[in-house]
Amino acid sequence: MLFKREKFERHVSLKKVVLDSILSYCQMKHPNEGILILKGKSKQGNILVEGLVIPPFNFSGPSSAGFPHSFLPFDMSYVGSVHSHPSGSANPSVTDLHNFFGLVSLIVQSPYHDDDIFAWDSNGNPIKLTIV
Numbered sequence: 001m002l003f004k005r006e007k008f009e010r011h012v013s014l015k016k017v018v019l020d021s022i023l024s025y026c027q028m029k030h031p032n033e034g035i036l037i038l039k040g041k042s043k044q045g046n047i048l049v050e051g052l053v054i055p056p057f058n059f060s061g062p063s064s065a066g067f068p069h070s071f072l073p074f075d076m077s078y079v080g081s082v083h084s085h086p087s088g089s090a091n092p093s094v095t096d097l098h099n100f101f102g103l104v105s106l107i108v109q110s111p112y113h114d115d116d117i118f119a120w121d122s123n124g125n126p127i128k129l130t131i132v
């Protein structure tokens, strides 16, 4: 097989204020999962997360959180989603990959400290995450 396109590496930059909001939201939702939509912009694989949106009609329980994608307005500033794993593992589940939304999925593991957040692509591969 030929791959003509250059392999481009995705990279996520997350604003510190956004990280703080995510962590406190996850703590508030514990022991249930919390889920939020990431707002920002992306350019050539570089994703900058600048804000959060609470999804309308979201549901959450101890092992699942989600929102019906069809209810979302089409908005180019939605770059992905973030949700928490109260069980303490930040690895994406099969369900997470099936419900992948946008360009990046951030997962926060319990106990929701600054270094408990990880970024994944739609194949479940890790993406480099930097707090800015």
Ligand SMILES: [Zn+2]
Pocket: 083, 084, 085, 092, 093, 096, 107
């Ligand atoms: Zn999950």
